[in-house]
């Protein structure tokens with residue numbers, strides 16, 4: 001951890017305890033460079049939601065992947081960062097209600113459901129990519145390609 005006083009990366013942990021009902025660990029650290037003491041919180045990433053890909057592989061669900069995909073599809077569209085965040089949070093919440101394991105197809109469908117209401121162009125872009133996507137990491141890559149094709153260079 002970077003010391004807030006001198007930016008040194010060398011520290012030692014002088015105390016660790018559970019916080020937030022056990023979901024976080026609070027650590028008291030001491031900078032080995034300047035002796036400053038500071039506190040860090042470590043959180044376990046929310047566990048339990050797994051995405052089953054068409055290939056049969058399982059991956060932990062990552063909200064950030066949804067956001068990256070939607071953000072790419074929403075390029076140059078009136079879709080704000082809060083809307084993308086809200087959508088991803090909604091999707092995650094809906095998926096968690098389905099159980100601890102969901103298929104990648106269900107993830108895509110849940111995103112599309114909400115995109116339709118948000119912005120038609122973004123929806124269509126996402127859908128065209130989604131049709132061919134086999135797993136969540138694929139759709140990031142494919143949307144990247146799609147937006148490259150779509151991009152209109154200034155002055156072109």
Ligand SMILES: [Zn+2]
Pocket residue numbers: 003004005006007008031032033034035036
């Ligand atoms: Zn320091």
